[in-house]
Amino acid sequence: MSAVGSLPQLQIHPTRRCNLSCRHCYTASGPEVRETLPAGLLLAAISDAAELGYRQLGVSGGEPLLYDALPSLLSEARACGMVTTFTTNGLLLSEKSVGRLAGVTDFVAVSLDGTRASHDAMRGRIGAFDAAVRNLRHLRDAGIPFGVITTLTQHNLDELAELADLVEAEGALLLQVHPLDLQGRAALQLPGANPDAVELVIAMCEVLRLGEDRRLVIHLDALLKEHLVAQPERFLGTGQVGSAHLADWIPSLVVQSDGAVVPITHGMDTAHALGWLEDAPLRELAAWWHAERAEEFASACRRAYVHLTRPSAPPVTYWYEALSAAIRSPRRIPLTVA
Numbered sequence: 001m002s003a004v005g006s007l008p009q010l011q012i013h014p015t016r017r018c019n020l021s022c023r024h025c026y027t028a029s030g031p032e033v034r035e036t037l038p039a040g041l042l043l044a045a046i047s048d049a050a051e052l053g054y055r056q057l058g059v060s061g062g063e064p065l066l067y068d069a070l071p072s073l074l075s076e077a078r079a080c081g082m083v084t085t086f087t088t089n090g091l092l093l094s095e096k097s098v099g100r101l102a103g104v105t106d107f108v109a110v111s112l113d114g115t116r117a118s119h120d121a122m123r124g125r126i127g128a129f130d131a132a133v134r135n136l137r138h139l140r141d142a143g144i145p146f147g148v149i150t151t152l153t154q155h156n157l158d159e160l161a162e163l164a165d166l167v168e169a170e171g172a173l174l175l176q177v178h179p180l181d182l183q184g185r186a187a188l189q190l191p192g193a194n195p196d197a198v199e200l201v202i203a204m205c206e207v208l209r210l211g212e213d214r215r216l217v218i219h220l221d222a223l224l225k226e227h228l229v230a231q232p233e234r235f236l237g238t239g240q241v242g243s244a245h246l247a248d249w250i251p252s253l254v255v256q257s258d259g260a261v262v263p264i265t266h267g268m269d270t271a272h273a274l275g276w277l278e279d280a281p282l283r284e285l286a287a288w289w290h291a292e293r294a295e296e297f298a299s300a301c302r303r304a305y306v307h308l309t310r311p312s313a314p315p316v317t318y319w320y321e322a323l324s325a326a327i328r329s330p331r332r333i334p335l336t337v338a
């Protein structure tokens with residue numbers, strides 16, 4: 001999951017190893033999972049991504065703190081002029097681990113899902129919530145800005161106010177509310193728990209209400225349909241398909257832990273992948289994709305856009321997930337653009 005900002009982002013999932021095995025994990029990570037990418041491939045990909053116009057690195061997982069080369073990835077990104085972030089469950093934040101990252105990390109996102117009982121149930125570990133909150137002091141002590149990312153389900157919006165109060169008191173700058181992605185383990189263990197359109201509308205109102213008169217920024221990863229309608233260029237980027245800088249029109253490029261490089265979001269249909277890092281460097285994959293697949297992907301985006309902005313479409317949408325789902329189900333969307 002991305003953590004901050006609107007800069008074009010390279011998101012890397014270097015490993016699916018994790019010290020937890022959460023019910024909602026969209027990458028199905030866990031202690032028994034060994035899928036890990038070599039650091040050399042990722043260091044080269046970061047350098048190539050900077051050349052393609054990406055200005056932010058977001059490292060996610062699995063648990064990034066279990067990836068030994070995390071400091072090297074962040075350091076390389078910094079050297080390439082990128083802003084650096086990573087997302088963690090917080091349990092492995094310590095004086096020592098944070099100390100290794102202090103000079104190369106611009107922002108850390110710590111995952112907290114609702115209040116203590118809900119979080120521990122989702123994470124499958126009693127005490128996980130308290131430990132993660134306790135460990136935030138290491139980020140404060142090191143002077144690393146941090147935020148909290150929380151998963152919105154159909155059932156936990158009533159916990160958002162308490163969480164906002166707590167994380168603001170702890171010194172977080174951002175509370176990012178991310179609708180549950182029904183991928184990976186979440187699809188198996190939490191079917192139907194993703195927020196429906198009504199819940200997203202209510203959540204948007206609640207986020208606006210809670211955000212008044214606070215230092216803490218509260219952001220919901222969802223968009224009003226009217227914004228989609230008013231600013232199609234922000235979501236399609238098709239005016240720049242010919243640009244040499246991929247980042248001009250693909251705002252997020254994702255390296256999955258199997259080495260697949262996909263546009264926009266984790267879990268995007270690999271029919272639209274740039275390719276696999278084991279096969280070629282990112283700059284070559286990007287050049288091939290640009291020549292062979294970019295127009296096809298732009299066309300799929302346009303069809304999804306028409307579908308998501310039709311009169312009967314929900315008033316609020318989580319654009320990246322909806323785009324990914326629409327592209328996965330092409331027969332459910334119109335074949336021509338109005």
Ligand code: SF4
Pocket residue numbers: 018019020021022024025026027028029030061062063088089111
């Ligand atoms: S959600 Fe995060 S902490 Fe939980 S298993 Fe997945 S990667 Fe690990």
